[in-house]
Amino acid sequence: MTPAVEIRDLHKSFGDLHVLKGIDLDVQQGEAVVLLGSSGSGKSTLLRCINFMEEPNDGRIRINGDLIGAERGGKMVYRENELCKLRTRVGMVFQHFNLFPHMTVLENVMEGQVVVLGRSKAEARDKALAQLARVGLEEKAPEYPSRLSGGQKQRVAIARALAMDPEVMLFDEVTSALDPELVGEVLKTMRQLAEEGMTMVCVTHEIGFAYHVANKVCFLQDGQILEQGEPHKVLKTPETSRVRDFLDGHSLFKLPD
Amino acid sequence: MQHTWNFASVFAYWDVLLIGLWGTVYLFVLTCVIGLAGGLVVGMLRYSKNGWISYPARLYVEVFRNTPVLVQIIWFFFALPVVIGVEVSAFMAAFLGITLNTIAFSAEVFRGGIQSIEREQWEAGKAIGMSYAKTMRRIILPQALKRMLPPLTSRGIEVFKMSTLASVVAYPETLQQAKLIASYEYNPIEAYTVVAIMFFLVLLPMVQLTYLLERRFGKSD
Amino acid sequence: MHNWDFAATLGDIDFLLLGLWNTLQVFGLALVFGIPLGLAIALGRMSRIPVLSQLCSFVIEFFRTTPPLVQLFWFFFALPILISVQMTPFVASVLTFSIQSSAFFAEIFRGGINSIDKGQWEAAKAIGMTRPVCLRRIILPQAVKRMIPAFAERSIELLKTTTLISTVSYADLMFQANELASKTFRPLEVYTVVAVMYFFLILVFSQLTILLEHRLARSGEGTLR
Ligand SMILES: Nc1ncnc2c1ncn2[C@@H]1O[C@H](COP(=O)(O)OP(=O)(O)O)[C@@H](O)[C@H]1O
Ligand SMILES: [Mg+2]
Numbered sequence: 001m002t003p004a005v006e007i008r009d010l011h012k013s014f015g016d017l018h019v020l021k022g023i024d025l026d027v028q029q030g031e032a033v034v035l036l037g038s039s040g041s042g043k044s045t046l047l048r049c050i051n052f053m054e055e056p057n058d059g060r061i062r063i064n065g066d067l068i069g070a071e072r073g074g075k076m077v078y079r080e081n082e083l084c085k086l087r088t089r090v091g092m093v094f095q096h097f098n099l100f101p102h103m104t105v106l107e108n109v110m111e112g113q114v115v116v117l118g119r120s121k122a123e124a125r126d127k128a129l130a131q132l133a134r135v136g137l138e139e140k141a142p143e144y145p146s147r148l149s150g151g152q153k154q155r156v157a158i159a160r161a162l163a164m165d166p167e168v169m170l171f172d173e174v175t176s177a178l179d180p181e182l183v184g185e186v187l188k189t190m191r192q193l194a195e196e197g198m199t200m201v202c203v204t205h206e207i208g209f210a211y212h213v214a215n216k217v218c219f220l221q222d223g224q225i226l227e228q229g230e231p232h233k234v235l236k237t238p239e240t241s242r243v244r245d246f247l248d249g250h251s252l253f254k255l256p257d
Numbered sequence: 258m259q260h261t262w263n264f265a266s267v268f269a270y271w272d273v274l275l276i277g278l279w280g281t282v283y284l285f286v287l288t289c290v291i292g293l294a295g296g297l298v299v300g301m302l303r304y305s306k307n308g309w310i311s312y313p314a315r316l317y318v319e320v321f322r323n324t325p326v327l328v329q330i331i332w333f334f335f336a337l338p339v340v341i342g343v344e345v346s347a348f349m350a351a352f353l354g355i356t357l358n359t360i361a362f363s364a365e366v367f368r369g370g371i372q373s374i375e376r377e378q379w380e381a382g383k384a385i386g387m388s389y390a391k392t393m394r395r396i397i398l399p400q401a402l403k404r405m406l407p408p409l410t411s412r413g414i415e416v417f418k419m420s421t422l423a424s425v426v427a428y429p430e431t432l433q434q435a436k437l438i439a440s441y442e443y444n445p446i447e448a449y450t451v452v453a454i455m456f457f458l459v460l461l462p463m464v465q466l467t468y469l470l471e472r473r474f475g476k477s478d
Numbered sequence: 479m480h481n482w483d484f485a486a487t488l489g490d491i492d493f494l495l496l497g498l499w500n501t502l503q504v505f506g507l508a509l510v511f512g513i514p515l516g517l518a519i520a521l522g523r524m525s526r527i528p529v530l531s532q533l534c535s536f537v538i539e540f541f542r543t544t545p546p547l548v549q550l551f552w553f554f555f556a557l558p559i560l561i562s563v564q565m566t567p568f569v570a571s572v573l574t575f576s577i578q579s580s581a582f583f584a585e586i587f588r589g590g591i592n593s594i595d596k597g598q599w600e601a602a603k604a605i606g607m608t609r610p611v612c613l614r615r616i617i618l619p620q621a622v623k624r625m626i627p628a629f630a631e632r633s634i635e636l637l638k639t640t641t642l643i644s645t646v647s648y649a650d651l652m653f654q655a656n657e658l659a660s661k662t663f664r665p666l667e668v669y670t671v672v673a674v675m676y677f678f679l680i681l682v683f684s685q686l687t688i689l690l691e692h693r694l695a696r697s698g699e700g701t702l703r
Binding site: 260320323324325326327328329331332335336339340414418419420421422424425432436439445446449450452453456457459460461463464 | 559637666669673
Binding site: 098100111116164 | 615
């Protein structure tokens with residue numbers, strides 16, 4: 001089966017700073033992959049390369065088999081149009097929600113469908129309401145985002161991404177900006193998505209979520225994947241002392257034996 | 258039609274222009290210095306908790322902010338003499354109009370700057386036994402001044418440009434002198450172009466300065 | 479002591495009201511042309527093309543640093559010789575004030591657009607929007623709300639600056655006042671009435687913008703100052 005995301009020898013630099021140093025990663029369809037690693041290790045950058053919020057400097061990315069960009073003289077070149085289209089196929093949710101404050105919840109979820117995908121208003125509205133129901137926020141449709149709690153905002157942001165019918169969803173520390181008591185509702189929504197078979201790549205510090213929900217855990221260190229594998233293997237019996245130290249730092253989360 | 262530029266016809270009158278430049282600078286310095294000092298006073302009055310003090314100050318500010326400077330200058334030049342029975346010179350009319358206007362605008366800047374300082378700072382001053390006046394002078398103003406620097410510099414630029422309005426009552430500043438040259442030599446293109454470039458060259462560094470100040474002091478401290 | 483006598487002035491109030499109407503025409507047209515032009519210049523200045531960005535910066539700086547009266551004289555007396563067109567006081571006034579206020583509006587637009595959180599661009603990009611679409615649908619609607627106080631302030635400055643057009647013999651309120659003052663020999667009354675007219679005109683305008691600001695603030699997120 002073709003992987004939903006196939007990354008080969010991915011490199012990314014910001015000026016002189018070499019952030020990603022040759023990443024190889026496959027995400028199978030319906031799989032949930034969690035990226036772990038200390039701050040600055042390149043997790044966000046890797047995630048943002050998958051939907052080309054950042055253009056890689058080198059390497060190949062295939063989404064459901066389609067190579068993104070065109071090869072010219074050994075280098076990949078990307079057209080803005082192609083990338084915009086690609087981003088409708090790969091949804092992204094941010095740490096700070098980034099809802100559009102001048103639109104209602106419903107309008108937030110309709111916006112991309114109407115303006116980018118060209119769906120009719122009526123169709124977009126039905127889809128939006130369905131996605132809001134999926135994250136349990138149907139009754140908030142007419143509200144403005146400023147009236148919602150952080151957890152609710154984040155679930156709306158998830159609905160907004162889902163409404164584009166993405167093939168892959170990317171989550172970048174989506175619970176890090178939330179009050180502790182609101183983290184659970186967002187993780188529950190994500191878990192439910194994973195169980196429904198959505199292909200997901202998540203950056204998170206919630207080790208418990210990684211353990212229970214992920215099919216695969218990757219540990220990033222200095223722009224390279226240091227370890228990857230099934231969660232109970234990487235999280236319980238890590239091969240390197242680096243990963244062990246990292247997990248010790250998160251000892252708040254006691255994993256079941 | 259092809260115009261042949263002839264700037265020599267303007268620079269032949271460099272002494273006339275120099276007089277104009279001197280007139281501009283003279284008017285600018287006086288209006289700016291007195292305007293800012295007066296603005297500080299009116300701004301403090303406006304900030305006062307006593308209504309008998311703050312209300313007249315507010316009225317003054319509103320009247321002078323909400324009427325055009327040119328109307329003020331003309332009023333002082335043509336109307337004031339009727340009231341006081343004495344001729345008002347072109348310089349005095351321009352000086353009064355621009356200064357009173359600058360006082361009103363800078364008063365608002367000062368008031369805004371003082372108000373932008375958190376009330377904790379006042380309390381901290383009080384807590385170590387400082388009087389109101391002392392807190393204002395030692396704690397509040399030094400911080401507020403920093404925040405006021407960018408808008409005050411912008412005001413200065415506006416005042417400098419405003420000085421050209423004095424030409425309407427024939428005070429010999431730069432534009433008035435250029436008008437003279439243009440009428441002698443029939444060279445309005447060159448004369449007004451030279452004046453425009455002169456102002457641009459003088460004020461460009463000032464504008465750059467405001468950008469710098471905004472970046473340094475604008476948002477946070 | 480002078481005997482105030484407003485009879486002559488108020489008797490010719492139609493004459494002044496005509497001037498007011500002419501003032502408002504120039505003011506309105508300068509806004510109609512100046513605001514879109516300001517947006518265009520702001521976008522030019524923020525563009526990634528260095529030549530365009532520098533050119534727009536230059537236009538902004540030039541029109542912000544030169545006195546409006548000099549600009550007006552230049553457009554009225556100099557430009558017609560350069561391009562050999564008939565220049566009326568009206569056209570020169572609208573031209574001058576459209577361009578000069580666009581330079582100020584450009585800076586307001588730029589400030590407003592820059593004040594919007596980068597996350598808004600990111601979120602729009604992530605659902606596949608192109609930059610122009612994002613600007614139109616997401617960024618500008620939010621930015622414009624925040625810019626209203628600055629817009630209002632600048633427009634009031636513009637309204638006050640329109641008095642300069644009396645110097646090129648355009649029959650605005652200021653010009654009509656000058657005429658009336660010399661006709662009636664009552665400068666004190668005429669100029670006082672005119673000052674009061676400007677005062678209330680500006681007062682009404684600023685109250686309207688405050689109303690607009692409140693109206694917009696009630697829909698969704700408020701304006702941030
Ligand atoms: N747009 C950018 N410009 C310059 N440096 C960046 C940019 N984005 C990220 N970096 C740098 O790249 C490195 C990795 O960042 P990031 O991918 O955000 O790490 P993580 O998400 O794992 O904390 C950091 O050193 C960061 O400072
Ligand atoms: Mg990150």
